[in-house]
Amino acid sequence: MNSIQAVAESYRLFNPKAYLQNNYVPPRADFSREDSVMCWKLRCLHEACAKGEINGCTLVDIGSGPTIYQLLSAFENFKDVIMTDYLEVNREELKKWLKKEPGTFDWSPYFEHVCKLEGKGEPWQDKQKRFRERVTRVIPVDIHQSCPLGKELVSGSVDCLVSSFCLEACSPDLEAFQKALENITGILKPQGHLLLIGALEESYYLAGEARLSVVPVTEEVVKKALCTAKCVIREFCTYSMTPSMKVGVDDVSGIFFVWAQKKDHK
Ligand SMILES: C[S@@+](CC[C@H](N)C(=O)[O-])C[C@H]1O[C@@H](n2cnc3c(N)ncnc32)[C@H](O)[C@@H]1O
Structure with missing residues (x-):
């Protein structure tokens, strides 16, 4: 078995509900604390999208998992939003939430928080409804394929990509991480936007019975990888995990947020 296959094998035990519980409730997602990691991520996404440059027809989220928070600012600026994941359990979890089936995760505090950041006084229910429609x-x-979304979305067809905690969490080594970044940015149009969030210096995380290995990356590694993938960095920010954000479900030391743009063909 090669190492990409070994990573795929390790995901067979991934439990979406345990993953959500580990990362997407307080203290990591405590909206009463501006210094919580979730407030930081949502602020980075909001500020980049509020600049008015990130827009177009198609927005694709790579490796959505069972989560939607990563799209709550960007989705407003696109006609068509496509969510993706390698695992059927995660795709099913998302589809159930989109269809308002009972027993799914409650994303309402996230919608409320993003509405507050936008400051328009809009009821969060309206945003949630619009998201489900969009x-x-x-x-x-599969980020390890040269066409990660197969024939559905070909090279140079997408205006914007979002991806959070996927590339480093599904790559066995830095070489595979680099290739995966090149594979996903391959579907972007020239000057298309990339909003990338990831873990810094993490080696594993837990999701129920699953213990997933992560390739540890530094700020320098991510910046160099983007440059090699012919992406120009517009913004790069980092967050250091404070002791209260360390909850025993991984060994992450920080988070990075990048807004980058794919270079022109010229
Ligand atoms: C750490 S989770 C990130 C989920 C979500 N984006 C978030 O922000 O929490 C990594 C995700 O990558 C997915 N994944 C695993 N192998 C993959 C592959 N080869 N290509 C794309 N995604 C993959 C997993 O199913 C999982 O949902």
Whole structure:
């Protein structure tokens, strides 16, 4: 078995509900604390999207997992939003939430928080309704394929990509991480936008019975990888995990947020 196959094998035990519980409730997602990691991530995404440059027809989220928070600012600026994951359990979790089935995760505090950041006084329920209407597909993805979304979305067809905690969490080594970044940015149009969030210096995380290995990356490694993938960095910010954000479900030391743009062909 090669190492990419070994990573795929390790994901067979991934439990979406345990993953959500580990990362997407307080203290990591405590909206009463501006210094919580979730407030930081949502602020970075909001500020980049509020600049008015990130817009177009198609927005694709790579490796969505069972989460939607990563799209709550960007989705407003696109006609068609596509969510993706490698695992059927995650795609099913998302589809159930989109169809308002009972027993799914409650994302309402996230919608409320993003509405507050936008400051328009809009009821969060309106944003949630619009989000459910805007996501048109939840499809399979494999970042290790040269066409990660197969024939559905070909090279140079997408205006914006979002991806959070996927590349480093699904790559066995830095070489695979680099290649995966090149594979996903390959579907971007020239000057298309990339909003990338990831873990710094992490070696593993837990999701129920699953213990997933992560390739540890530094700020310098991510910046160099983007440059090699012919992406120009517009913004790069980092967050250091404070002791209260360390909850025993991983060994992450920080988070990075990048807004980058794919270079022109010229
Ligand atoms: C750490 S989770 C990130 C989930 C979510 N984006 C978030 O922000 O929490 C990593 C995700 O990558 C997915 N994944 C695993 N192998 C993959 C592959 N080869 N290509 C794309 N995604 C993959 C997993 O199923 C999982 O949902």
